[in-house]
């Protein structure tokens with residue numbers, strides 16, 4: 001359970017978001033007051049009508065009251081409509097802002113966040129949790145504030161009508177508060193479990209959709225269904241807990257409000273006799289009905305508070321995640337040219353105490369083509385991530401053109417590096433969108449020129465809509481080789497000073513392989529290149545080869561030099577051309 005202080009902290013965090021729309025918020029409050037005033041005025045007018053005019057048979061007076069009542073009804077209706085639209089619009093604006101803020105944050109999160117957090121969980125924050133906060137603001141806070149105001153208005157009217165009858169009605173309040181307090185606990189924990197189960201369901205769903213092919217190929221539909229069933233079951237039992245609590249809560253509230261009515265009747269009968277005017281009794285019963293309605297509604301909104309509190313906490317947890325170290329802009333990289341990279345005694349591990357790279361020292365000269373070879377898991381891709389500053393190292397230094405990488409702006413650095421990963425990601429959009437990534441400075445002519453250089457142009461021309469061919473997410477409709485060629489084009493178009501290629505190990509048909517070889521040659525020309533190489537043909541063409549073993553750099557040299565030594569290199573050397 002959150003302490004009161006913690007709750008206040010969460011609310012305070014929401015205030016700046018609300019302040020941006022202070023005019024709308026103020027308008028909502030004003031409309032709310034007017035709506036409440038109009039509804040509380042109605043029984044009062046009826047009372048006047050009955051006691052002053054019905055009893056005397058004063059028709060003109062009654063007509064006047066009826067007209068005033070009609071005017072109040074029409075105004076109340078118009079105010080209610082305006083209020084609903086305003087308050088819902090305010091909620092949607094808040095939702096828009098929060099969603100935008102979370103999306104921006106998402107793009108500033110470090111690679112380590114995505115290592116730890118399942119996709120479904122992040123998705124739940126940006127969709128469900130933000131929606132819960134909106135509901136809390138527009139349906140929760142505002143309605144509850146309106147309800148409190150209404151209760152104050154009604155209580156005042158009741159006291160003004162008859163203090164003794166009002167006192168009788170208020171005697172039931174402690175029971176109401178006690179009942180609410182008793183059910184709070186189970187509702188709160190129930191809703192927390194519901195949210196957790198919902199996030200788990202999303203995680204299993206996103207992974208099942210993403211891994212649909214693996215599930216089919218490995219015939220694990222049954223196992224997957226069991227995992228989902230367990231999450232689904234957790235959701236069901238969490239909700240049942242909430243339902244049970246509510247099932248009990250509302251009848252108890254009903255009893256409390258009926259007791260209030262009985263108490264009033266008894267008070268009126270035994271203590272006050274016939275001293276009361278019929279209009280007062282009429283108005284009083286109308287007020288009692290009105291009095292318990294907002295109280296009940298507030299109790300109903302209680303779940304909103306609970307789930308919104310938890311959702312707010314999770315959203316702010318995400319907003320409070322440490323961001324990527326971006327560094328500062330440094331003049332060291334200002335002038336364009338070929339990149340020189342040096343690692344000095346670099347040690348790094350994804351988890352503290354478990355180094356993946358140990359004391360690595362090497363120097364890649366400007367314009368050189370370096371091939372990294374080594375067994376799987378030896379740390380090659382990790383080095384690439386470090387050069388791109390996706391993670392910061394725990395010991396040693398990495399220098400680019402003589403400048404410590406930690407002093408460079410990650411944005412500037414990455415703009416000059418093109419990394420082609422082992423499995424390139426393609427976005428939903430056209431072929432040319434996937435090459436330009438929507439950068440406005442890139443024209444269709446640039447795209448064509450780059451595609452011709454990377455030898456992707458030929459296969460793009462065979463697609464029915466050429467450069468406008470739609471590519472589904474992750475490039476499902478393209479072959480692995482074609483995806484790789486598109487990734488090469490994407491890399492070439494930004495005219496990088498350093499190209500890093502994590503060569504795909506997948507078997508590619510010999511024609512595409514030929515194209516890829518030619519593309520690699522084009523890419524490496526006149527620039528510093530690092531290739532994590534699996535093909536002998538690529539390794540041989542490299543100026544220098546670096547051999548990694550269990551996180552250590554064990555050998556380096558040219559193909560011939562390494563062959564001469566009776567080295568580890570021979571063991572890693574792939575069979576082939």
Ligand SMILES: Nc1ncnc2c1ncn2[C@@H]1O[C@H](COP(=O)(O)OP(=O)(O)OP(=O)(O)O)[C@@H](O)[C@H]1O
Pocket residue numbers: 115350351356374375376377378379380381382383
């Ligand atoms: N995000 C991560 N979190 C924790 N450990 C990781 C992460 N990524 C990689 N590792 C671990 O770091 C080690 C080196 O991984 P890396 O991806 O650098 O290997 P690699 O040499 O590129 O292998 P391959 O040739 O198979 O691509 C492996 O033991 C791997 O389990």
Ligand SMILES: [Mg+2]
Pocket residue numbers: 380381382422502
């Ligand atoms: Mg790798």
